[in-house]
Amino acid sequence: NSILLVTSNENKYKEIAEIAKDYKVELEWLKIPKLEIQADTLEEVVRYSAIVIFQLVKRPLIVEDSGLFIKSLNDFPGPYTNYVRRKLGLEGILKLLEGKNDRSAYFKTSLCYIDEARQLLFNGTVNGRISDTIRGEKGFGFDPIFIPEGESRTFAEMSTEEKNRYSHRSKAFKAFLEYYTNQ
Numbered sequence: 001n002s003i004l005l006v007t008s009n010e011n012k013y014k015e016i017a018e019i020a021k022d023y024k025v026e027l028e029w030l031k032i033p034k035l036e037i038q039a040d041t042l043e044e045v046v047r048y049s050a051i052v053i054f055q056l057v058k059r060p061l062i063v064e065d066s067g068l069f070i071k072s073l074n075d076f077p078g079p080y081t082n083y084v085r086r087k088l089g090l091e092g093i094l095k096l097l098e099g100k101n102d103r104s105a106y107f108k109t110s111l112c113y114i115d116e117a118r119q120l121l122f123n124g125t126v127n128g129r130i131s132d133t134i135r136g137e138k139g140f141g142f143d144p145i146f147i148p149e150g151e152s153r154t155f156a157e158m159s160t161e162e163k164n165r166y167s168h169r170s171k172a173f174k175a176f177l178e179y180y181t182n183q
């Protein structure tokens with residue numbers, strides 16, 4: 001009775017596997033893209049993906065979608081983070097923030113668990129700021145330009161364990177795993 005974790009992103013899987021070690025839940029990685037709709041919220045994206053994939057595989061599963069929300073850009077790129085990463089990249093974001101004093105931003109993860117009986121949504125966020133330069137080799141995506149509150153290092157300068165102490169993803173998954181293992 002394991003739960004499928006649906007993601008094409010190996011880094012995500014590694015971060016989540018590290019968290020799940022501390023819980024009596026078995027996660028099985030299903031490495032496929034999650035069929036994303038274009039929507040203005042992460043919640044809508046994961047809900048839809050979960051339903052569509054559940055109809056195909058008919059087993060309990062989790063999908064998650066994450067995004068970077070930058071305050072001085074009116075929370076852009078948010079649900080469009082993937083697209084912006086591919087089209088503008090890290091340098092593109094740094095360019096958009098040139099001359100702006102407020103570099104605050106947050107990462108958010110929405111995860112959807114679905115089985116025969118129910119659909120559950122959990123969120124996690126981490127506040128922080130966009131760095132002035134690209135720093136660090138670890139992690140993925142926008143990690144080299146995101147500094148969580150209370151740190152001077154970017155996520156890309158931290159080990160998986162350290163990132164998990166702060167991250168949006170670890171908060172969302174811990175909330176789910178607490179709920180799921182205590183029901």
Ligand code: ITT
Nearest residue numbers: 007008009033034065066081082085140141142143
């Ligand atoms: P899925 O198969 O799970 O969809 P993905 O890599 O496409 O994998 P998302 O759509 O959730 O994942 O990610 C949206 C974008 O946000 C993408 O460009 C990621 O690189 C970036 N991102 C997500 N989580 C991140 C994190 O923890 N740190 C840095 N960037 C992140």
Ligand code: NA
Nearest residue numbers: 036065066082
């Ligand atoms: Na996405």
